Amino acid sequence: MSYAKNWLKDFWNTFIHELKDIFSDAGVLIIFFVAGFGYPLIYNLVYKNGVLNDTPVAIVDNSDCGMSHQFIRELDATREVAVAANCINMEEAKKLMQERKVKGIVYIPSDFEEKAARLETAKLSVYTDMGSFIYYKNLLTAANAVMLTNMTKMQVARYCAKGMTLQEAKQLAQPITFESINPYNETSSYSIFLISAILLVIIQQSMFYGMSLLTGTRREQFKGVGMLSKDMSGYGVGRVVLGRGAAYWLVYLGISIYIAFIVPAIFGLPQRGNFWDIFILLLFFLTASVTFCLAWSSLITKRETVFVLLLFISPIALFLTGFSWPTSAFPTVWKIVSYAFPSTFGAQAFINLNTAGGDLETVHFQMFMLTMQSICYYFLACLAMYVETIYMQKKASFLRKRERLARKVGFSIEENRRIIGGDEAATDYKKQVE
Numbered sequence: 001m002s003y004a005k006n007w008l009k010d011f012w013n014t015f016i017h018e019l020k021d022i023f024s025d026a027g028v029l030i031i032f033f034v035a036g037f038g039y040p041l042i043y044n045l046v047y048k049n050g051v052l053n054d055t056p057v058a059i060v061d062n063s064d065c066g067m068s069h070q071f072i073r074e075l076d077a078t079r080e081v082a083v084a085a086n087c088i089n090m091e092e093a094k095k096l097m098q099e100r101k102v103k104g105i106v107y108i109p110s111d112f113e114e115k116a117a118r119l120e121t122a123k124l125s126v127y128t129d130m131g132s133f134i135y136y137k138n139l140l141t142a143a144n145a146v147m148l149t150n151m152t153k154m155q156v157a158r159y160c161a162k163g164m165t166l167q168e169a170k171q172l173a174q175p176i177t178f179e180s181i182n183p184y185n186e187t188s189s190y191s192i193f194l195i196s197a198i199l200l201v202i203i204q205q206s207m208f209y210g211m212s213l214l215t216g217t218r219r220e221q222f223k224g225v226g227m228l229s230k231d232m233s234g235y236g237v238g239r240v241v242l243g244r245g246a247a248y249w250l251v252y253l254g255i256s257i258y259i260a261f262i263v264p265a266i267f268g269l270p271q272r273g274n275f276w277d278i279f280i281l282l283l284f285f286l287t288a289s290v291t292f293c294l295a296w297s298s299l300i301t302k303r304e305t306v307f308v309l310l311l312f313i314s315p316i317a318l319f320l321t322g323f324s325w326p327t328s329a330f331p332t333v334w335k336i337v338s339y340a341f342p343s344t345f346g347a348q349a350f351i352n353l354n355t356a357g358g359d360l361e362t363v364h365f366q367m368f369m370l371t372m373q374s375i376c377y378y379f380l381a382c383l384a385m386y387v388e389t390i391y392m393q394k395k396a397s398f399l400r401k402r403e404r405l406a407r408k409v410g411f412s413i414e415e416n417r418r419i420i421g422g423d424e425a426a427t428d429y430k431k432q433v434e
Contacts, residue, residue, distance in 0.1 A: 007239050014243025021214060022247060027303075031210040036255040039202050040263040043195060047134070048267065050191030055138040056084035057104040058093040063112035067150075071124075074146045075106065080138035097129060104128040104139040116154065134190045141188070184270065184356050195269060196355045197323035199259050200285065200347040205314050207252055208293045209306050216303035237386045241378065245290045252290075256282050264354070272357030280360065281349050281367070288342035288370040291377035298384035321347035345369045 022028055057075075061068050076083040084102050087093040093105045107125040116122040126143050128136040160166060185192045260282055264271050300306070319325070320338035327335060327348075338344045349366035352358040360367065 007236065010236060011239045011243045011246075014240050015246050018244045018247035019251075022210075022251065025214055025217065027213050028210045031206055031213060032251060032255070035206045035209075036202070036252075037258065039206070040195075040199060040259050041266075043198055043202075044191065044263065044267040044269075046132075047191040047194060050134075050189030050193075051187045052134045052138055052190075053079055054082035055080060055104065055135055056102045057081055057106055057139060058085040058087050058096050058102040059083055060087050060090055060093050060105060060107045062110040063108045065113040067113045067116060068108045071108070071146060071150060072106075074149065075142055078142040078145060081142040097127075100129075102129075103131075103135040106139075106143065133194075137188075137190060184272075191267070192270060192355065194323070195264075195267075196351045197321045197347045198318060199263065200350050201314065201318050201321065201343045203252065203256050203259055203285070204289045204292070204341070204343045204346070205317060206255075207248060207289055208297065208313075209309070211248060211293045212297040212300040212306045212309070213303055215297045216300045216305055219301045220303060237382045237389070241294060241381050241385060245294055245378075245381075248290050248293070249286055252286055253282075256286055260350070260354070270355045272355065273353035274359065277360050278350070278353050281346070281353060281363065284367055284370045284374075285342060285346035285349075288346070288373040288377070291374050291381055292342050294381035295377040295384060298381065298388065317341050317343050320344050323347065323351070339369070342370060342373055345373075 022032070059072055061072065072083060072086075075081055081104075085093070085096055087096070087105075090105070090107060093102070093107075096102045097105060105127040107127070109123065109125075112122050112124060124143075124147075126139055128139050130136060182188065257279075260278060261271075261275070263269075316337075320330075320334065320341060321344055322330070322338075327338065327344075330338065345366040349363035349370075352363050352366075353360075356362075
């Protein structure tokens with residue numbers, strides 16, 4: 001009974017201590033609340049018009065032939081693209097793009113028709129303004145659609161020239177007729193395509209950066225993440241990890257509900273899933289994210305390291321969710337790396353539930369993987385905290401012995417630090433000794 005009482009007391013003290021540290025650090029509050037509440041709004045506002053029609057493009061047609069003219073007409077007829085200018089050369093087209101009058105350029109080389117007539121590969125080039133991925137998507141989608149249509153027509157014409165009937169030629173050129181239908185994003189909206197994945201990544205990444213910022217601060221102050229308040233009776237690693245994790249879990253429960261339910265409702269994103277199914281997913285995802293952050297943030301030694309990681313890790317975590325490329329097509333090494341991030345399985349499950357309207361049975365694999373991540377990262381966080389606690393205790397013990405030995409010979413290391421580096425250096429040394 002005494003052990004259970006001690007355990008609960010230490011857990012509670014750690015929990016309260018961590019909450020106080022969170023709410024006393026302005027940088028952490030900015031990342032948790034300003035970024036946590038602001039980023040989902042910013043991304044949705046940027047991609048509010050998820051469907052863009054008639055993206056203006058410039059054409060540089062050096063071939064000036066019947067085939068290129070037909071390609072341009074069909075490109076202009078697509079929903080995604082509108083031909084805004086026919087330019088003499090690339091310099092004129094580049095100038096229009098620099099002036100923001102067009103969002104892309106289609107370049108048709110002079111040998112375009114000649115190569116096609118000789119049954120060689122005829123090439124054309126597409127350049128887009130990457131100020132928005134929507135421009136890139138529209139121009140590439142339209143160009144591919146027209147190119148595939150023309151390829152089929154050319155094959156039919158060649159087969160007919162060899163003596164086949166039109167019906168035979170069509171069957172040979174396209175033996176299986178197909179129609180592409182996306183039931184969960186019929187308009188190919190970029191916001192639905194992107195935001196559904198990025199919402200869960202925001203939860204994980206903002207939590208990681210805030211927790212890492214706090215860890216870096218403690219390290220700079222020579223406080224280990226396992227050495228918290230001095231009135232703790234047990235310093236048990238498990239209770240410290242759970243106490244710290246519970247503080248972040250509680251803070252992010254509200255942020256996660258806001259991101260997963262309120263933000264999609266504000267911007268009219270699909271919400272086809274059952275509320276309680278998505279809520280249960282959030283509980284699993286939050287647990288995995290907290291343990292993930294506890295384990296990996298233990299490697300942070302400097303407060304400013306967080307801002308380097310911000311630029312490096314976030315795009316990787318987003319693309320590893322598989323929202324833009326099927327995970328089955330990932331190289332083996334990247335598939336293995338993707339298993340390290342809770343966002344990989346959290347985003348996949350969220351898309352299946354919220355966008356596609358599935359139930360918990362459809363995401364059982366993702367839920368299982370989130371559970372396994374929670375267990376593995378919990379033990380890794382405990383191991384990291386245990387090793388650091390032992391290291392800091394031994395280091396402090398060594399420094400105390402060295403200080404006592406120095407005083408015996410009439411020398412004060414702390415005073416020497418003050419003379420060389422000032423009061424701040426002396427204070428830092430004293431913290432290490434204590």
